Amino acid sequence: MFYTSIYNFKNTMKKRVSISSQIKEHLIQGIRSHLFTNGLPSENQIAKQFNVSRMTARKAFSELVYDGWVERIQGKGTFVKTRELSQGYFKIQPSWKQAKDLNVIYTTNVLELKTISNPPGRITDKLNYNQQIILVRRLHFFDQIPVRYEIRYLRGDLCGGILWENLENNSIHELLTQKYNLPLSRVWQRMTAETMPKKIAALFNEAAGHPVFYVERLTYTNKNPVTYVQYYIRGDLAFEDTFSPDDENSPNLLNLTY
Amino acid sequence: MFYTSIYNFKNTMKKRVSISSQIKEHLIQGIRSHLFTNGLPSENQIAKQFNVSRMTARKAFSELVYDGWVERIQGKGTFVKTRELSQGYFKIQPSWKQAKDLNVIYTTNVLELKTISNPPGRITDKLNYNQQIILVRRLHFFDQIPVRYEIRYLRGDLCGGILWENLENNSIHELLTQKYNLPLSRVWQRMTAETMPKKIAALFNEAAGHPVFYVERLTYTNKNPVTYVQYYIRGDLAFEDTFSPDDENSPNLLNLTY
DNA sequence: CAGTGGTCTAGACCACGTC
DNA sequence: ACGTGGTCTAGACCACTGC
Numbered sequence: 202m203f204y205t206s207i208y209n210f211k212n213t214m215k216k217r218v219s220i221s222s223q224i225k226e227h228l229i230q231g232i233r234s235h236l237f238t239n240g241l242p243s244e245n246q247i248a249k250q251f252n253v254s255r256m257t258a259r260k261a262f263s264e265l266v267y268d269g270w271v272e273r274i275q276g277k278g279t280f281v282k283t284r285e286l287s288q289g290y291f292k293i294q295p296s297w298k299q300a301k302d303l304n305v306i307y308t309t310n311v312l313e314l315k316t317i318s319n320p321p322g323r324i325t326d327k328l329n330y331n332q333q334i335i336l337v338r339r340l341h342f343f344d345q346i347p348v349r350y351e352i353r354y355l356r357g358d359l360c361g362g363i364l365w366e367n368l369e370n371n372s373i374h375e376l377l378t379q380k381y382n383l384p385l386s387r388v389w390q391r392m393t394a395e396t397m398p399k400k401i402a403a404l405f406n407e408a409a410g411h412p413v414f415y416v417e418r419l420t421y422t423n424k425n426p427v428t429y430v431q432y433y434i435r436g437d438l439a440f441e442d443t444f445s446p447d448d449e450n451s452p453n454l455l456n457l458t459y
Numbered sequence: 460m461f462y463t464s465i466y467n468f469k470n471t472m473k474k475r476v477s478i479s480s481q482i483k484e485h486l487i488q489g490i491r492s493h494l495f496t497n498g499l500p501s502e503n504q505i506a507k508q509f510n511v512s513r514m515t516a517r518k519a520f521s522e523l524v525y526d527g528w529v530e531r532i533q534g535k536g537t538f539v540k541t542r543e544l545s546q547g548y549f550k551i552q553p554s555w556k557q558a559k560d561l562n563v564i565y566t567t568n569v570l571e572l573k574t575i576s577n578p579p580g581r582i583t584d585k586l587n588y589n590q591q592i593i594l595v596r597r598l599h600f601f602d603q604i605p606v607r608y609e610i611r612y613l614r615g616d617l618c619g620g621i622l623w624e625n626l627e628n629n630s631i632h633e634l635l636t637q638k639y640n641l642p643l644s645r646v647w648q649r650m651t652a653e654t655m656p657k658k659i660a661a662l663f664n665e666a667a668g669h670p671v672f673y674v675e676r677l678t679y680t681n682k683n684p685v686t687y688v689q690y691y692i693r694g695d696l697a698f699e700d701t702f703s704p705d706d707e708n709s710p711n712l713l714n715l716t717y
Numbered sequence: 718c719a720g721t722g723g724t725c726t727a728g729a730c731c732a733c734g735t736c
Numbered sequence: 737a738c739g740t741g742g743t744c745t746a747g748a749c750c751a752c753t754g755c
Contacts, residue, residue: 219743233642243721254745256514259722267525275722276752291549291650374717384491385717389701392549394652394670394694412652412670412694420717428717436652436670440549443647459632459643459678459686477724501740512726517741533741534733 224261241279291440296341305343313338333357353430387421412436482519499537549698554599563601571596591615611688645679670694
């Protein structure tokens with residue numbers, strides 16, 4: 202019964218469909234239809250029902266877990282995930298990537314690159330370190346227009362070599378993760394909308410009071426903070442995104458909301 | 460050799476570690492050490508090397524794929540994923556959820572709820588529909604302070620019943636997905652930083668010129684637009700997030716950047 | 718205790734890419 | 737033809753839950 206109906210249906214499409222993904226679709230139907238409110242059938246039940254081995258049924262369940270539909274509880278069963286927490290994601294891309302997407306020419310200007318002798322307390326607190334701290338100030342341009350101003354502090358003990366790198370043509374992210382062997386393990390970040398103070402506005406060739414995104418980010422490797430960065434991003438440089446299920450880099454649609 | 464060394468190491472930790480996840484860790488080490496630049500060993504090779512069945516080795520590979528480390532190409536092999544596209548995500552949560560996180564009291568005020576006779580062209584274009592369009596204007600409060608102003612247009616043909624719902628105590632997202640059976644299938648959204656025009660500022664009890672986040676979002680079910688919403692969010696109501704590997708709702712860390 | 722999910726085995730056949 | 741990943745089988749033992 203199952204095979205014929207689903208199989209015929211699926212065969213009208215070009216792509217060959219595996220049994221496990223047919224089972225997955227079947228289960229999603231059930232979830233959508235508000236069945237399974239007391240839990241999904243067990244893996245063994247589904248295996249028998251569709252006359253497949255348990256590993257095949259289990260694969261369907263696993264994908265439901267990865268896609269965020271259900272959660273498994275050992276010894277109890279598999280249950281529909283209720284969390285409608287749901288949110289819309291905005292991604293802050295590196296400037297060069299955003300430039301590529303917008304098809305504009307990307308350039309960077311290093312305004313300052315030096316070791317700080319007496320770093321302010323709020324920085325040493327954030328980096329949990331109060332000796333050699335490196336300061337980098339860069340201005341990023343799209344088609345010669347300044348769009349992002351970056352103030353970055355780095356822990357000199359972890360990546361002091363940054364002082365001798367060319368930071369106009371190299372990504373700091375890539376240098377840290379690859380050359381300095383500092384895998385990124387945690388991120389804290391925060392964004393507010395602000396109006397430009399005079400000094401910042403001057404860099405952007407705008408009058409004070411223009412809107413900007415203000416982003417702070419603290420990034421860790423193995424629980425050690427490595428770099429703290431502040432971004433001022435033109436308010437009219439929009440964050441724009443589309444999320445659809447076919448889009449492989451999309452966050453899970455179940456996490457989004459109307 | 461592998462067993463003893465890794466096993467002893469892992470045994471110092473409390474959690475029991477499966478063979479496949481040991482293999483996974485081993486492969487991650489290799490990736491981090493810049494081996495595998497010409498591709499990972501094949502699943503069969505790894506299975507032999509660790510004296511396990513191919514399914515076990517394959518499970519380790521699968522998790523690397525899910526975690527974004529590698530990609531598999533049928534007939535060719537498994538390769539380290541180069542895309543350093545990487546970005547930081549900000550999530551726009553529904554107001555009630557954000558209030559819960561901040562531990563403040565959340566209330567909503569419906570300022571307007573009606574069918575529009577002659578909707579503006581930019582709205583009908585977005586919703587791809589020019590007849591009965593429903594307008595909802597709401598103001599969301601945290602501890603009696605207005606924090607988010609929402610202007611929403613909905614397609615009356617798909618969810619006309621919204622007109623008779625209590626929108627001060629119900630989530631529009633939940634109504635649409637559950638009661639009106641409109642599963643969310645696609646999202647387009649865009650955010651800029653703006654300064655408040657006079658009318659908006661009045662709602663927030665601020666002077667014009669204060670910074671706000673301005674968000675537009677168009678949401679679809681099955682390629683049909685369902686609702687278009689504009690949000691004005693106080694600029695000082697920060698978007699703040701922490702991402703770490705242990706955090707189950709986090710986006711993949713490989714998608715983040717220094 | 719029975720039933721659940723978590724892991725693993727030792728095979729098998731298929732689709733795809735390379736030579 | 738050969739090696740790769742993609743799928744699947746028919747078992748097995750384990751850890752956990754609930755009765």
